[in-house]
Amino acid sequence: GAVVSQHPSWVICKSGTSVKIECRSLDFQATTMFWYRQFPKQSLMLMATSNEGSKATYEQGVEKDKFLINHASLTLSTLTVTSAHPEDSSFYICSARQPVWGYNEQFFGPGTRLTVL
Amino acid sequence: KQEVTQIPAALSVPEGENLVLNCSFTDSAIYNLQWFRQDPGKGLTSLLLIQSSQREQTSGRLNASLDKSSGRSTLYIAASQPGDSATYLCAVRLNDYKLSFGAGTTVTVRA
Numbered sequence: 001g002a003v004v005s006q007h008p009s010w011v012i013c014k015s016g017t018s019v020k021i022e023c024r025s026l027d028f029q030a031t032t033m034f035w036y037r038q039f040p041k042q043s044l045m046l047m048a049t050s051n052e053g054s055k056a057t058y059e060q061g062v063e064k065d066k067f068l069i070n071h072a073s074l075t076l077s078t079l080t081v082t083s084a085h086p087e088d089s090s091f092y093i094c095s096a097r098q099p100v101w102g103y104n105e106q107f108f109g110p111g112t113r114l115t116v117l
Numbered sequence: 118k119q120e121v122t123q124i125p126a127a128l129s130v131p132e133g134e135n136l137v138l139n140c141s142f143t144d145s146a147i148y149n150l151q152w153f154r155q156d157p158g159k160g161l162t163s164l165l166l167i168q169s170s171q172r173e174q175t176s177g178r179l180n181a182s183l184d185k186s187s188g189r190s191t192l193y194i195a196a197s198q199p200g201d202s203a204t205y206l207c208a209v210r211l212n213d214y215k216l217s218f219g220a221g222t223t224v225t226v227r228a
Contacts (some may be wrong), residue, residue, distance in 0.1 A: 006160075032214065034215075034216075041220075042220060043121075043206065043218040043219055043220040043221060044161075044206070044208075044216075044218045045218075046215055046216065046217075049214075049215070091158075093160055093161065095161075095216075097214060105163075105166065106214075106216065107163075108153075108160045108161040108162075108163075109160055110159060110160035111158075111159065111160045113158065
C-alpha cells in the first residue's frame with residue numbers, strides 16, 4: 001500500500017513552453033501533497049504544500065506564477081512549470097501524506113526529470 | 118530555520134564493513150526523523166522513521182538512533198553489501214508536516 005506515482009518520469013521541452021507533471025496517490029486519499037525539487041548532488045528543497053480544494057502554499061523564494069499547483073482531487077495534484085527556461089531543469093519529486101498508525105507519514109513518488117533546452 | 122547536515126558527503130567501504138552515517142539538525146523541536154535511500158535518478162525509499170519520543174529504530178541490518186537534545190541521529194548499516202550503494206538522506210519533520218532534508222551521504226560498497 002501507500003504508492004505514489006508521477007507522470008511523466010522524464011520530459012524534455014523547449015525553452016518558453018509549459019510542462020505539466022502529475023502526482024497521484026494510487027491506493028489512498030491524500031489531503032495534502034508536497035512538491036520538491038532536487039538539483040544534482042543537492043538535497044530536496046520543498047517548493048510548496050498542496051491541499052485538496054484550496055490554494056497551494058509556496059515556500060519563500062518560489063514563484064507561484066511560474067510553478068502552478070492544482071490539487072483538484074484527493075488522489076491527484078499537478079505541477080505546471082510555465083514558460084520553462086533552462087534553469088528550471090531539475091528533478092521534481094512529489095509526496096503525499098497519509099495517516100499511519102496514529103501519525104502522518106509522507107510517501108514519495110519516483111520523481112520527474114525535467115530538461116529544458 | 119531548521120538546518121540539517123549530513124557527514125560525510127561520500128563514503129566508500131569494502132563489502133562486509135559496517136557503515137556509520139551521521140545526521141545533525143539545529144532545531145531540537147522535531148516531531149520525527151526519517152532516513153531515506155535514493156538510487157541514482159530515482160525517488161526516495163523510506164528506511165526508518167524515529168518518533169521524537171523514541172531513541173532508536175531497527176529494521177534488519179539497519180539501526181538508527183536519535184538524540185534529540187543534541188540534535189543528532191546516526192544510521193548504522195551492518196555487514197554492508199554492494200546493493201547498499203546509494204545516497205542516504207535524513208529528514209526531520211517539525212509540527213507542520215514539512216520535511217527538512219540533509220544533502221545526503223553517497224555510499225559506495227566495493228565488492
